[in-house]
Amino acid sequence: MSQTHQAAIQSVKGMPDILPAEAEFWELFEDTVRSWLKAYGYRPIRMPIVEPTPLFKRAIGEVTDIVEKEMYSFIDSLNGEPLTLRPEGTAGCVRAVIQHSLIAQQPQRLYYMGPMFRHERPQKGRYRQFHQVGVEALGCAGPDIDAEMILMGARLWADLGLEGIELQLNSLGQPDERARHRAELIAYFEAHAELLDEDGKRRLHTNPLRILDSKNPALQELCAAAPKLIDYLGEASLAHFEGVQRVLKDAGLPYTINPRLVRGLDYYNLTVFEWVTDRLGAQGTVCAGGRYDGLVGQLGGKPAPACGFAMGVERLIALIKDAGGEPAAPAPDVYLVHQGEAATRLAFRTAEGLRDQGIDVLLHCGGGSFKSQMKKADGSGAAFAVIIGDDEAATGEAQLKPLRDEGAGQRKLKVDDLAAAIVDQLIDANQADDEE
Ligand code: ATP
Numbered sequence: 001m002s003q004t005h006q007a008a009i010q011s012v013k014g015m016p017d018i019l020p021a022e023a024e025f026w027e028l029f030e031d032t033v034r035s036w037l038k039a040y041g042y043r044p045i046r047m048p049i050v051e052p053t054p055l056f057k058r059a060i061g062e063v064t065d066i067v068e069k070e071m072y073s074f075i076d077s078l079n080g081e082p083l084t085l086r087p088e089g090t091a092g093c094v095r096a097v098i099q100h101s102l103i104a105q106q107p108q109r110l111y112y113m114g115p116m117f118r119h120e121r122p123q124k125g126r127y128r129q130f131h132q133v134g135v136e137a138l139g140c141a142g143p144d145i146d147a148e149m150i151l152m153g154a155r156l157w158a159d160l161g162l163e164g165i166e167l168q169l170n171s172l173g174q175p176d177e178r179a180r181h182r183a184e185l186i187a188y189f190e191a192h193a194e195l196l197d198e199d200g201k202r203r204l205h206t207n208p209l210r211i212l213d214s215k216n217p218a219l220q221e222l223c224a225a226a227p228k229l230i231d232y233l234g235e236a237s238l239a240h241f242e243g244v245q246r247v248l249k250d251a252g253l254p255y256t257i258n259p260r261l262v263r264g265l266d267y268y269n270l271t272v273f274e275w276v277t278d279r280l281g282a283q284g285t286v287c288a289g290g291r292y293d294g295l296v297g298q299l300g301g302k303p304a305p306a307c308g309f310a311m312g313v314e315r316l317i318a319l320i321k322d323a324g325g326e327p328a329a330p331a332p333d334v335y336l337v338h339q340g341e342a343a344t345r346l347a348f349r350t351a352e353g354l355r356d357q358g359i360d361v362l363l364h365c366g367g368g369s370f371k372s373q374m375k376k377a378d379g380s381g382a383a384f385a386v387i388i389g390d391d392e393a394a395t396g397e398a399q400l401k402p403l404r405d406e407g408a409g410q411r412k413l414k415v416d417d418l419a420a421a422i423v424d425q426l427i428d429a430n431q432a433d434d435e436e
Pocket residue numbers: 088118120125126127128129130131132263264283285286287288289310311312313314315
Protein backbone atom coordinates (compact mmCIF):
# COMPACT_ATOMS: atom_id res chain seq x y z
CA MET A 1 0.00 0.00 0.00
CA SER A 2 1.50 3.34 -1.00
CA GLN A 3 1.05 6.40 1.17
CA THR A 4 1.16 9.92 -0.22
CA HIS A 5 2.47 12.70 2.00
CA GLN A 6 -0.24 15.29 2.51
CA ALA A 7 0.15 18.94 3.46
CA ALA A 8 -0.56 19.44 7.18
CA ILE A 9 -3.75 21.28 8.05
CA GLN A 10 -3.30 24.49 10.06
CA SER A 11 -5.56 26.05 12.68
CA VAL A 12 -7.98 28.77 11.57
CA LYS A 13 -6.40 32.24 11.41
CA GLY A 14 -6.84 34.12 14.68
CA MET A 15 -7.84 30.96 16.55
CA PRO A 16 -4.66 29.85 18.30
CA ASP A 17 -3.97 26.58 20.07
CA ILE A 18 -3.15 26.83 23.74
CA LEU A 19 -0.32 24.36 24.27
CA PRO A 20 0.37 22.55 27.57
CA ALA A 21 2.87 25.01 29.11
CA GLU A 22 0.47 27.83 28.27
CA ALA A 23 -2.64 25.87 29.29
CA GLU A 24 -1.11 25.12 32.70
CA PHE A 25 -0.74 28.85 33.15
CA TRP A 26 -4.41 29.27 32.21
CA GLU A 27 -5.51 26.68 34.75
CA LEU A 28 -3.72 28.50 37.56
CA PHE A 29 -5.35 31.72 36.41
CA GLU A 30 -8.75 30.00 36.40
CA ASP A 31 -8.17 28.62 39.92
CA THR A 32 -7.50 32.14 41.19
CA VAL A 33 -10.55 33.47 39.36
CA ARG A 34 -12.84 30.74 40.75
CA SER A 35 -11.86 31.30 44.37
CA TRP A 36 -12.18 35.06 43.91
CA LEU A 37 -15.73 34.64 42.50
CA LYS A 38 -16.67 32.31 45.33
CA ALA A 39 -15.59 34.95 47.85
CA TYR A 40 -18.27 37.25 46.38
CA GLY A 41 -21.02 34.64 46.22
CA TYR A 42 -21.05 34.07 42.45
CA ARG A 43 -22.20 30.73 41.03
CA PRO A 44 -21.24 29.14 37.72
CA ILE A 45 -23.49 28.88 34.68
CA ARG A 46 -22.55 27.24 31.36
CA MET A 47 -24.34 28.29 28.21
CA PRO A 48 -24.02 26.81 24.71
CA ILE A 49 -21.43 28.26 22.35
CA VAL A 50 -24.00 28.44 19.55
CA GLU A 51 -27.14 30.55 19.94
CA PRO A 52 -29.93 31.65 17.57
CA THR A 53 -28.64 34.65 15.57
CA PRO A 54 -31.64 36.87 16.47
CA LEU A 55 -30.56 36.70 20.14
CA PHE A 56 -27.42 38.72 19.41
CA LYS A 57 -29.14 41.08 16.99
CA ARG A 58 -31.72 41.91 19.63
CA ALA A 59 -29.37 42.02 22.62
CA ILE A 60 -26.28 43.71 21.21
CA GLY A 61 -28.01 45.91 18.63
CA GLU A 62 -28.05 45.87 14.83
CA VAL A 63 -25.75 48.87 14.44
CA THR A 64 -22.81 47.71 16.53
CA ASP A 65 -19.39 46.53 15.33
CA ILE A 66 -20.15 43.05 16.59
CA VAL A 67 -23.45 42.54 14.77
CA GLU A 68 -22.49 44.52 11.68
CA LYS A 69 -19.25 42.77 10.87
CA GLU A 70 -17.82 40.51 13.54
CA MET A 71 -20.22 37.60 13.98
CA TYR A 72 -19.63 34.04 12.79
CA SER A 73 -23.14 33.37 11.59
CA PHE A 74 -24.33 30.44 9.52
CA ILE A 75 -27.47 28.61 8.53
CA ASP A 76 -27.97 25.18 10.07
CA SER A 77 -28.00 23.09 6.92
CA LEU A 78 -30.40 20.56 8.42
CA ASN A 79 -33.23 22.85 9.44
CA GLY A 80 -32.42 26.28 8.01
CA GLU A 81 -32.11 27.93 11.43
CA PRO A 82 -29.85 31.03 11.57
CA LEU A 83 -27.16 30.37 14.20
CA THR A 84 -24.15 32.29 15.52
CA LEU A 85 -21.01 31.41 17.50
CA ARG A 86 -21.36 33.57 20.59
CA PRO A 87 -19.37 36.82 20.33
CA GLU A 88 -19.93 37.52 24.06
CA GLY A 89 -21.68 35.87 26.98
CA THR A 90 -24.19 38.34 28.40
CA ALA A 91 -26.88 37.73 25.78
CA GLY A 92 -26.80 33.94 26.25
CA CYS A 93 -26.66 34.25 30.03
CA VAL A 94 -29.71 36.51 30.13
CA ARG A 95 -31.52 34.23 27.68
CA ALA A 96 -30.84 31.26 29.96
CA VAL A 97 -31.95 33.16 33.06
CA ILE A 98 -35.26 34.09 31.37
CA GLN A 99 -35.79 30.63 29.87
CA HIS A 100 -35.35 28.93 33.26
CA SER A 101 -37.04 31.64 35.39
CA LEU A 102 -33.91 31.96 37.52
CA ILE A 103 -34.69 35.43 38.85
CA ALA A 104 -38.36 34.82 39.67
CA GLN A 105 -37.51 34.18 43.35
CA GLN A 106 -34.34 36.12 44.03
CA PRO A 107 -31.47 37.95 42.35
CA GLN A 108 -28.74 35.81 40.80
CA ARG A 109 -24.99 36.33 40.87
CA LEU A 110 -23.58 34.28 38.00
CA TYR A 111 -20.31 33.75 36.16
CA TYR A 112 -19.02 31.84 33.15
CA MET A 113 -15.68 31.37 31.43
CA GLY A 114 -15.07 30.27 27.88
CA PRO A 115 -14.35 31.00 24.25
CA MET A 116 -16.01 33.83 22.31
CA PHE A 117 -15.81 34.40 18.55
CA ARG A 118 -15.46 37.64 16.62
CA HIS A 119 -14.30 38.05 13.03
CA GLU A 120 -11.75 40.80 13.70
CA ARG A 121 -8.31 41.51 12.28
CA PRO A 122 -6.02 39.32 14.41
CA GLN A 123 -3.17 41.11 16.21
CA LYS A 124 -1.52 41.06 19.62
CA GLY A 125 -4.33 40.95 22.19
CA ARG A 126 -7.04 40.57 19.54
CA TYR A 127 -8.08 37.17 18.24
CA ARG A 128 -11.00 35.58 16.43
CA GLN A 129 -11.43 32.98 19.13
CA PHE A 130 -10.66 34.55 22.49
CA HIS A 131 -11.76 33.88 26.05
CA GLN A 132 -13.75 35.84 28.56
CA VAL A 133 -14.63 35.51 32.18
CA GLY A 134 -18.12 37.01 32.45
CA VAL A 135 -19.73 38.08 35.70
CA GLU A 136 -23.41 39.04 35.85
CA ALA A 137 -25.69 40.13 38.69
CA LEU A 138 -29.33 39.89 37.61
CA GLY A 139 -32.24 41.37 39.55
CA CYS A 140 -30.10 43.92 41.43
CA ALA A 141 -30.87 47.62 41.02
CA GLY A 142 -27.68 49.00 42.58
CA PRO A 143 -25.74 51.30 42.78
CA ASP A 144 -24.32 49.05 45.50
CA ILE A 145 -23.89 46.10 43.16
CA ASP A 146 -22.24 48.28 40.49
CA ALA A 147 -19.74 49.46 43.08
CA GLU A 148 -19.16 45.96 44.41
CA MET A 149 -18.41 44.72 40.90
CA ILE A 150 -15.79 47.40 40.52
CA LEU A 151 -14.22 46.58 43.89
CA MET A 152 -14.16 42.94 42.80
CA GLY A 153 -11.99 43.88 39.85
CA ALA A 154 -9.50 45.68 42.07
CA ARG A 155 -9.25 42.62 44.32
CA LEU A 156 -8.66 40.27 41.39
CA TRP A 157 -5.80 42.40 40.05
CA ALA A 158 -4.23 42.22 43.51
CA ASP A 159 -4.83 38.45 43.72
CA LEU A 160 -3.11 38.06 40.35
CA GLY A 161 -0.21 40.30 41.40
CA LEU A 162 -1.04 42.89 38.74
CA GLU A 163 -0.33 46.58 39.00
CA GLY A 164 -1.05 49.56 36.80
CA ILE A 165 -4.61 48.64 35.79
CA GLU A 166 -6.62 51.84 35.96
CA LEU A 167 -10.32 52.33 36.40
CA GLN A 168 -12.32 54.51 34.04
CA LEU A 169 -15.90 55.31 34.85
CA ASN A 170 -18.85 56.99 33.18
CA SER A 171 -22.62 57.09 33.30
CA LEU A 172 -24.76 56.60 30.20
CA GLY A 173 -27.91 57.75 31.97
CA GLN A 174 -31.30 56.45 30.85
CA PRO A 175 -32.65 56.05 27.30
CA ASP A 176 -34.63 59.32 27.34
CA GLU A 177 -31.55 61.23 28.53
CA ARG A 178 -29.48 59.56 25.86
CA ALA A 179 -32.04 60.51 23.22
CA ARG A 180 -31.76 64.23 24.06
CA HIS A 181 -27.98 64.01 24.03
CA ARG A 182 -28.06 62.05 20.77
CA ALA A 183 -30.00 64.79 18.99
CA GLU A 184 -27.45 67.42 20.12
CA LEU A 185 -24.57 65.12 19.19
CA ILE A 186 -25.90 64.58 15.66
CA ALA A 187 -26.33 68.32 15.22
CA TYR A 188 -22.74 68.87 16.42
CA PHE A 189 -21.22 66.24 14.11
CA GLU A 190 -23.35 67.42 11.17
CA ALA A 191 -21.93 70.90 11.66
CA HIS A 192 -18.44 69.36 11.39
CA ALA A 193 -19.27 66.61 8.89
CA GLU A 194 -16.19 67.36 6.76
CA LEU A 195 -13.96 66.22 9.67
CA LEU A 196 -15.60 62.80 10.05
CA ASP A 197 -14.04 59.63 8.66
CA GLU A 198 -16.02 57.06 6.71
CA ASP A 199 -17.02 55.07 9.81
CA GLY A 200 -18.09 58.29 11.48
CA LYS A 201 -20.28 59.34 8.55
CA ARG A 202 -21.90 55.94 8.50
CA ARG A 203 -22.57 56.03 12.23
CA LEU A 204 -23.78 59.63 12.31
CA HIS A 205 -27.44 58.69 11.98
CA THR A 206 -27.32 55.09 13.19
CA ASN A 207 -25.18 55.17 16.33
CA PRO A 208 -23.53 58.57 16.82
CA LEU A 209 -22.49 57.74 20.38
CA ARG A 210 -20.13 55.17 18.88
CA ILE A 211 -18.23 57.90 17.06
CA LEU A 212 -17.00 59.01 20.50
CA ASP A 213 -15.51 55.53 20.93
CA SER A 214 -13.56 55.82 17.66
CA LYS A 215 -9.89 54.87 17.76
CA ASN A 216 -9.05 57.16 14.81
CA PRO A 217 -6.50 59.76 16.06
CA ALA A 218 -7.80 62.31 13.55
CA LEU A 219 -11.15 62.39 15.35
CA GLN A 220 -9.80 62.87 18.88
CA GLU A 221 -10.03 66.67 18.94
CA LEU A 222 -13.50 66.71 17.41
CA CYS A 223 -14.74 64.16 19.93
CA ALA A 224 -13.18 65.91 22.90
CA ALA A 225 -15.25 69.03 22.20
CA ALA A 226 -18.52 67.16 21.52
CA PRO A 227 -21.58 67.55 23.82
CA LYS A 228 -21.10 65.38 26.90
CA LEU A 229 -23.74 62.87 27.89
CA ILE A 230 -23.18 63.55 31.58
CA ASP A 231 -24.58 67.08 31.12
CA TYR A 232 -27.90 65.55 30.04
CA LEU A 233 -28.41 63.29 33.06
CA GLY A 234 -31.38 63.90 35.36
CA GLU A 235 -31.40 63.82 39.15
CA ALA A 236 -31.99 60.08 39.57
CA SER A 237 -29.20 59.13 37.16
CA LEU A 238 -26.77 61.51 38.83
CA ALA A 239 -27.70 60.14 42.26
CA HIS A 240 -27.00 56.61 41.06
CA PHE A 241 -23.65 57.68 39.65
CA GLU A 242 -22.75 59.42 42.91
CA GLY A 243 -23.80 56.34 44.87
CA VAL A 244 -21.27 54.26 42.95
CA GLN A 245 -18.53 56.82 43.41
CA ARG A 246 -19.18 57.10 47.16
CA VAL A 247 -18.37 53.42 47.68
CA LEU A 248 -15.24 53.68 45.55
CA LYS A 249 -14.07 56.72 47.52
CA ASP A 250 -14.78 54.97 50.84
CA ALA A 251 -12.68 52.05 49.64
CA GLY A 252 -9.89 54.41 48.60
CA LEU A 253 -10.04 53.16 45.01
CA PRO A 254 -8.81 55.76 42.51
CA TYR A 255 -10.70 56.26 39.24
CA THR A 256 -11.02 58.62 36.30
CA ILE A 257 -14.33 59.77 34.89
CA ASN A 258 -14.07 59.40 31.13
CA PRO A 259 -17.01 61.12 29.40
CA ARG A 260 -16.14 59.35 26.15
CA LEU A 261 -16.46 55.90 27.62
CA VAL A 262 -19.58 54.65 25.85
CA ARG A 263 -18.96 50.92 25.38
CA GLY A 264 -19.44 49.07 22.11
CA LEU A 265 -22.72 47.40 22.98
CA ASP A 266 -26.14 49.01 22.87
CA TYR A 267 -27.55 47.48 25.99
CA TYR A 268 -25.81 49.54 28.65
CA ASN A 269 -27.37 52.28 30.81
CA LEU A 270 -26.21 54.24 33.89
CA THR A 271 -22.85 52.93 35.13
CA VAL A 272 -20.21 51.88 32.59
CA PHE A 273 -16.61 51.12 33.44
CA GLU A 274 -13.41 49.80 31.95
CA TRP A 275 -10.14 48.64 33.47
CA VAL A 276 -7.30 49.79 31.27
CA THR A 277 -3.54 49.31 31.19
CA ASP A 278 -0.87 50.97 29.08
CA ARG A 279 1.32 47.84 29.23
CA LEU A 280 -0.33 45.97 26.37
CA GLY A 281 -0.01 48.45 23.53
CA ALA A 282 -3.18 49.33 21.66
CA GLN A 283 -5.27 46.49 23.13
CA GLY A 284 -5.25 47.97 26.65
CA THR A 285 -8.75 47.23 27.97
CA VAL A 286 -8.64 44.09 30.11
CA CYS A 287 -12.12 44.31 31.61
CA ALA A 288 -15.28 46.17 30.69
CA GLY A 289 -18.80 46.29 31.99
CA GLY A 290 -21.70 48.19 33.40
CA ARG A 291 -25.42 48.26 34.00
CA TYR A 292 -27.94 46.95 31.46
CA ASP A 293 -31.36 47.38 33.00
CA GLY A 294 -33.24 47.15 29.71
CA LEU A 295 -31.87 43.85 28.45
CA VAL A 296 -34.00 41.33 30.35
CA GLY A 297 -37.17 43.03 29.09
CA GLN A 298 -35.74 43.41 25.59
CA LEU A 299 -35.15 39.65 25.45
CA GLY A 300 -38.72 38.89 26.47
CA GLY A 301 -38.33 38.47 30.22
CA LYS A 302 -40.18 40.32 32.98
CA PRO A 303 -38.13 43.54 33.17
CA ALA A 304 -35.39 43.33 35.79
CA PRO A 305 -32.30 45.41 36.51
CA ALA A 306 -28.89 43.91 35.88
CA CYS A 307 -25.20 44.66 35.87
CA GLY A 308 -22.12 42.80 34.70
CA PHE A 309 -18.64 42.81 33.27
CA ALA A 310 -16.36 40.68 31.11
CA MET A 311 -12.60 40.23 31.23
CA GLY A 312 -10.34 39.34 28.33
CA VAL A 313 -8.39 36.29 29.46
CA GLU A 314 -5.63 36.49 26.79
CA ARG A 315 -4.89 40.10 27.73
CA LEU A 316 -4.78 39.34 31.45
CA ILE A 317 -2.50 36.35 30.93
CA ALA A 318 -0.19 38.53 28.82
CA LEU A 319 -0.09 41.04 31.68
CA ILE A 320 0.67 38.37 34.28
CA LYS A 321 3.55 37.14 32.13
CA ASP A 322 4.74 40.68 31.55
CA ALA A 323 4.83 41.14 35.35
CA GLY A 324 7.10 38.08 35.59
CA GLY A 325 4.48 35.74 37.04
CA GLU A 326 5.56 32.27 36.02
CA PRO A 327 3.64 29.46 37.65
CA ALA A 328 5.75 26.47 38.59
CA ALA A 329 5.16 23.71 36.05
CA PRO A 330 3.31 21.03 37.98
CA ALA A 331 5.51 17.95 38.28
CA PRO A 332 4.35 14.44 39.23
CA ASP A 333 5.39 13.09 42.64
CA VAL A 334 6.63 9.85 41.10
CA TYR A 335 7.96 8.75 37.72
CA LEU A 336 7.51 5.01 37.43
CA VAL A 337 10.26 3.16 35.56
CA HIS A 338 9.74 -0.50 34.63
CA GLN A 339 11.09 -3.16 32.30
CA GLY A 340 10.01 -6.74 31.63
CA GLU A 341 6.57 -8.28 31.45
CA ALA A 342 6.15 -9.10 35.14
CA ALA A 343 7.63 -5.73 36.10
CA THR A 344 5.16 -3.87 33.87
CA ARG A 345 2.21 -5.71 35.42
CA LEU A 346 3.43 -4.84 38.89
CA ALA A 347 4.09 -1.26 37.74
CA PHE A 348 0.44 -0.75 36.74
CA ARG A 349 -0.74 -2.15 40.08
CA THR A 350 1.77 0.02 41.95
CA ALA A 351 0.84 3.20 40.06
CA GLU A 352 -2.88 2.76 40.76
CA GLY A 353 -2.13 1.95 44.41
CA LEU A 354 -0.07 5.14 44.80
CA ARG A 355 -2.79 7.21 43.13
CA ASP A 356 -5.30 5.71 45.60
CA GLN A 357 -3.15 7.37 48.29
CA GLY A 358 -3.27 10.75 46.54
CA ILE A 359 0.20 10.52 44.99
CA ASP A 360 0.58 11.80 41.39
CA VAL A 361 2.27 9.21 39.21
CA LEU A 362 3.61 9.44 35.69
CA LEU A 363 3.87 5.83 34.47
CA HIS A 364 6.53 5.43 31.81
CA CYS A 365 5.01 4.25 28.54
CA GLY A 366 6.71 3.07 25.37
CA GLY A 367 9.46 0.84 26.75
CA GLY A 368 13.18 1.58 26.39
CA SER A 369 16.28 0.90 28.49
CA PHE A 370 16.45 1.71 32.21
CA LYS A 371 18.96 4.40 31.33
CA SER A 372 16.68 6.19 28.86
CA GLN A 373 13.71 5.85 31.21
CA MET A 374 15.74 7.35 34.08
CA LYS A 375 16.60 10.31 31.84
CA LYS A 376 12.88 10.90 31.29
CA ALA A 377 12.29 10.57 35.04
CA ASP A 378 14.89 13.29 35.71
CA GLY A 379 13.40 15.52 33.04
CA SER A 380 9.85 15.15 34.38
CA GLY A 381 10.62 17.12 37.53
CA ALA A 382 9.24 14.27 39.67
CA ALA A 383 10.39 14.09 43.29
CA PHE A 384 10.99 10.31 43.07
CA ALA A 385 11.64 7.57 40.60
CA VAL A 386 10.10 4.24 41.47
CA ILE A 387 11.98 1.49 39.62
CA ILE A 388 10.71 -2.02 39.00
CA GLY A 389 12.73 -4.67 37.14
CA ASP A 390 12.44 -8.44 36.99
CA ASP A 391 14.27 -8.89 40.34
CA GLU A 392 11.89 -6.51 42.12
CA ALA A 393 8.85 -8.02 40.38
CA ALA A 394 9.80 -11.46 41.66
CA THR A 395 9.66 -10.29 45.29
CA GLY A 396 6.87 -7.68 45.05
CA GLU A 397 9.36 -4.88 45.69
CA ALA A 398 10.48 -1.64 44.06
CA GLN A 399 13.44 0.76 44.26
CA LEU A 400 12.58 4.21 45.58
CA LYS A 401 15.02 6.80 44.33
CA PRO A 402 14.75 10.46 45.42
CA LEU A 403 15.53 12.64 42.39
CA ARG A 404 15.78 16.07 43.92
CA ASP A 405 17.28 15.40 47.35
CA GLU A 406 21.01 14.86 46.70
CA GLY A 407 21.75 13.42 50.15
CA ALA A 408 19.04 10.75 50.21
CA GLY A 409 19.93 7.36 48.78
CA GLN A 410 18.01 4.77 46.85
CA ARG A 411 16.33 1.98 48.83
CA LYS A 412 14.31 -1.16 48.16
CA LEU A 413 10.82 -1.39 49.64
CA LYS A 414 7.77 -3.64 49.43
CA VAL A 415 5.44 -1.93 46.91
CA ASP A 416 2.77 -1.78 49.62
CA ASP A 417 5.09 0.33 51.78
CA LEU A 418 5.97 2.81 49.02
CA ALA A 419 3.11 5.23 49.60
CA ALA A 420 3.89 5.73 53.28
CA ALA A 421 7.62 6.23 52.59
CA ILE A 422 6.91 8.75 49.81
CA VAL A 423 4.43 10.72 51.90
CA ASP A 424 6.90 10.85 54.83
CA GLN A 425 9.70 12.11 52.65
CA LEU A 426 7.48 14.68 50.88
CA ILE A 427 6.42 16.03 54.29
CA ASP A 428 10.07 16.23 55.44
CA ALA A 429 11.04 18.03 52.24
CA ASN A 430 8.19 20.55 52.64
CA GLN A 431 9.22 21.27 56.22
CA ALA A 432 12.81 21.85 55.14
CA ASP A 433 11.53 24.26 52.45
CA ASP A 434 9.46 26.16 55.01
CA GLU A 435 12.45 26.53 57.35
CA GLU A 436 14.60 28.07 54.62
P1 ATP B 1 -12.31 46.49 21.94
O1 ATP B 1 -12.68 47.91 22.03
O2 ATP B 1 -10.89 46.17 22.38
O3 ATP B 1 -12.67 45.85 20.62
P2 ATP B 1 -14.78 45.55 23.03
O4 ATP B 1 -15.45 46.75 23.54
O5 ATP B 1 -15.19 45.01 21.71
O6 ATP B 1 -13.19 45.75 23.05
P3 ATP B 1 -16.04 43.86 25.01
O7 ATP B 1 -17.11 43.41 24.10
O8 ATP B 1 -16.36 44.85 26.05
O9 ATP B 1 -14.80 44.39 24.12
O10 ATP B 1 -15.32 42.59 25.66
C1 ATP B 1 -14.77 42.62 26.98
C2 ATP B 1 -13.29 42.32 26.97
O11 ATP B 1 -13.01 41.17 26.19
C3 ATP B 1 -12.44 43.40 26.34
O12 ATP B 1 -12.17 44.43 27.25
C4 ATP B 1 -11.18 42.64 25.98
O13 ATP B 1 -10.35 42.49 27.13
C5 ATP B 1 -11.73 41.30 25.59
N1 ATP B 1 -11.83 41.19 24.12
C6 ATP B 1 -12.80 41.68 23.31
N2 ATP B 1 -12.59 41.34 22.03
C7 ATP B 1 -11.43 40.61 22.02
C8 ATP B 1 -10.67 39.94 20.99
N3 ATP B 1 -11.07 39.95 19.73
N4 ATP B 1 -9.55 39.28 21.34
C9 ATP B 1 -9.13 39.25 22.65
N5 ATP B 1 -9.81 39.83 23.65
C10 ATP B 1 -10.94 40.52 23.36
